[in-house]
Amino acid sequence: MAGFLACDWGTTNLRAWRLDDDGAVLDHRDFALGVAKLAPGEAERRFHADVRPQMEAEGLPAILCGMVGSTLGWKVAPYVECPIGLEGLRSGLLEVEDGVLIVPGLKGPGLNGAPEVLRGEETQVFGWMAGKDDRQRGRRVVCHPGTHAKWVVLEDGRVVRFLTAMTGELYDVLRRHSVLRSDAAVDDGNAFLEGVAAAGDGDALATSLFTTRTRVVAGSLPAKASNSYLSGLLIGAEVASVPPLLDLPPETTVALIGEPVLCQWYTAALATRGFTSTFHDGDQAVIAGLTALHRGALS
Amino acid sequence: MAGFLACDWGTTNLRAWRLDDDGAVLDHRDFALGVAKLAPGEAERRFHADVRPQMEAEGLPAILCGMVGSTLGWKVAPYVECPIGLEGLRSGLLEVEDGVLIVPGLKGPGLNGAPEVLRGEETQVFGWMAGKDDRQRGRRVVCHPGTHAKWVVLEDGRVVRFLTAMTGELYDVLRRHSVLRSDAAVDDGNAFLEGVAAAGDGDALATSLFTTRTRVVAGSLPAKASNSYLSGLLIGAEVASVPPLLDLPPETTVALIGEPVLCQWYTAALATRGFTSTFHDGDQAVIAGLTALHRGALS
Numbered sequence: 001m002a003g004f005l006a007c008d009w010g011t012t013n014l015r016a017w018r019l020d021d022d023g024a025v026l027d028h029r030d031f032a033l034g035v036a037k038l039a040p041g042e043a044e045r046r047f048h049a050d051v052r053p054q055m056e057a058e059g060l061p062a063i064l065c066g067m068v069g070s071t072l073g074w075k076v077a078p079y080v081e082c083p084i085g086l087e088g089l090r091s092g093l094l095e096v097e098d099g100v101l102i103v104p105g106l107k108g109p110g111l112n113g114a115p116e117v118l119r120g121e122e123t124q125v126f127g128w129m130a131g132k133d134d135r136q137r138g139r140r141v142v143c144h145p146g147t148h149a150k151w152v153v154l155e156d157g158r159v160v161r162f163l164t165a166m167t168g169e170l171y172d173v174l175r176r177h178s179v180l181r182s183d184a185a186v187d188d189g190n191a192f193l194e195g196v197a198a199a200g201d202g203d204a205l206a207t208s209l210f211t212t213r214t215r216v217v218a219g220s221l222p223a224k225a226s227n228s229y230l231s232g233l234l235i236g237a238e239v240a241s242v243p244p245l246l247d248l249p250p251e252t253t254v255a256l257i258g259e260p261v262l263c264q265w266y267t268a269a270l271a272t273r274g275f276t277s278t279f280h281d282g283d284q285a286v287i288a289g290l291t292a293l294h295r296g297a298l299s
Numbered sequence: 300m301a302g303f304l305a306c307d308w309g310t311t312n313l314r315a316w317r318l319d320d321d322g323a324v325l326d327h328r329d330f331a332l333g334v335a336k337l338a339p340g341e342a343e344r345r346f347h348a349d350v351r352p353q354m355e356a357e358g359l360p361a362i363l364c365g366m367v368g369s370t371l372g373w374k375v376a377p378y379v380e381c382p383i384g385l386e387g388l389r390s391g392l393l394e395v396e397d398g399v400l401i402v403p404g405l406k407g408p409g410l411n412g413a414p415e416v417l418r419g420e421e422t423q424v425f426g427w428m429a430g431k432d433d434r435q436r437g438r439r440v441v442c443h444p445g446t447h448a449k450w451v452v453l454e455d456g457r458v459v460r461f462l463t464a465m466t467g468e469l470y471d472v473l474r475r476h477s478v479l480r481s482d483a484a485v486d487d488g489n490a491f492l493e494g495v496a497a498a499g500d501g502d503a504l505a506t507s508l509f510t511t512r513t514r515v516v517a518g519s520l521p522a523k524a525s526n527s528y529l530s531g532l533l534i535g536a537e538v539a540s541v542p543p544l545l546d547l548p549p550e551t552t553v554a555l556i557g558e559p560v561l562c563q564w565y566t567a568a569l570a571t572r573g574f575t576s577t578f579h580d581g582d583q584a585v586i587a588g589l590t591a592l593h594r595g596a597l598s
Contacts, residue, residue: 070432103347110509111497111510112499112510113519114497114514114519115516148478149505164504164506164509165505166478166505166506166509168476170505173476173477176476178469179468198410198411200411202502202503203500203502204536204541204544205505206464206504206533206537206540207410207462207464208447209465209469210415210447211410211411211461214409214415214416215414218413218414220412220413220505230387237503238505240502241504241505
């Protein structure tokens with residue numbers, strides 16, 4: 001039996017692929033086994049009892065990335081330090097049992113002396129670069145929108161630094177639990193761009209957030225557009241404030257990796273600041289990253 | 300029977316005082332009748348059934364401020380427009396029944412064309428000025444820390460503008476519902492000031508918030524100090540970002556009106572930006588404001 005088992009095992013979900021050694025997908029399945037729901041020891045047990053047999057991957061090598069390598073997961077794969085390239089990441093692979101590897105997360109300098117950490121996005125970043133010589137040359141910027149958006153700066157194929165913005169989580173707690181709560185869909189492009197504009201340079205977020213409510217009360221924003229506006233405010237504040245922290249010049253192209261609809265909103269917000277962006281599917285990036293790591297681990 | 304019944308009737312609570320016509324307190328009681336908990340029509344009913352008899356204020360004139368004048372309350376007392384002085388506010392008093400007045404909220408220009416509104420703080424602001432000639436001269440700045448902090452700019456005794464910062468609500472939803480959740484008390488002055496410093500100029504809040512987690516993970520912030528740090532971050536971002544929006548020069552003295560402990564944290568954060576501050580009790584301010592409005596309504 002050829003190929004290997006590749007898993008993106010995160011907080012809320014486990015996405016598994018059986019791949020051939022070139023990374024072609026032979027089978028794919030999602031499992032409701034996010035590490036946030038697992039008891040201690042359960043990750044290993046469920047991997048053997050559920051994932052391997054259902055993926056018809058008994059006896060195949062396996063490589064796992066994401067929160068499975070955290071204190072909540074199977075076993076801690078200690079962070080590796082930036083700057084780091086693919087070989088450095090590979091040397092941090094943790095073999096939890098014969099033929100089962102966990103990808104380590106990355107650690108780097110954050111704001112004001114605080115550290116920054118990520119786990120899972122490193123595999124997407126190296127997958128995005130794999131086999132693409134131009135992406136491994138010069139300065140490149142990757143952004144992963146999501147609960148904790150990650151902005152990653154690459155130089156000549158190495159991750160040199162990254163920053164996190166809690167944009168998705170702020171959106172979620174505000175729309176669920178605050179005076180701004182609403183079940184409205186994010187589907188109004190005009191309201192989204194009004195929110196981006198209202199974010200200004202990203203300062204005074206606690207003040208601009210309140211305009212979500214006052215605009216609805218004043219009748220200048222329809223209640224059904226309030227989450228579009230709120231999303232625009234938060235993403236607008238992020239795209240205004242993070243690039244200066246990373247010294248990104250306006251001509252920077254930002255490679256967005258993630259969920260297509262969310263990436264489209266980022267594209268629209270980035271455009272208002274003069275940034276161009278490209279879109280790259282998150283699943284393809286993780287498959288390519290796990291394949292590149294597997295290939296090197298074989299050799 | 301002399302005097303009047305004065306109520307600060309907000310979202311979560313009703314604070315009632317029986318006062319003589321000079322504002323001296325004859326009786327005080329709190330009622331768990333915040334308008335957020337009341338059914339339509341219930342405010343009026345409970346006022347007659349519970350508040351008046353328990354306060355021994357049958358037949359006395361009454362004056363009520365706060366959310367009781369909103370759509371959630373007894374009846375809507377329409378916002379009056381800034382700039383506005385005490386006489387203007389008084390002319391907006393809504394008589395909901397013979398001898399029962401509701402104080403209107405204020406409306407003014409906010410950020411980026413959005414309006415700003417407040418309801419309840421206007422009474423404290425005019426109470427803070429009542430009988431103090433110096434506070435009615437020149438430019439003065441009042442800050443009301445809280446769920447929705449209000450910064451109010453006065454010129455020669457009139458409210459000319461104000462802004463809201465959702466600082467308290469952000470703190471609350473983050474400490475309850477986010478990855479930063481914690482039951483820790485806000486009691487560590489050093490961690491608070493580290494948070495204030497980490498807030499920088501108040502930009503990139505979604506990024507600096509994440510340092511609450513990474514500092515704990517890295518061991519540089521004790522878990523039991525994480526809410527002190529988080530509070531410092533949010534209040535720090537507010538005191539860094541709101542004063543420039545209101546064109547406040549560094550030599551401005553900020554009059555803090557509200558809960559004593561919270562005001563002390565604001566004093567510490569304001570000091571790091573070079574602002575001096577003074578503290579004024581919220582209850583005394585609302586009593587003085589309702590007394591000033593009652594006195595004029597009598598004459």
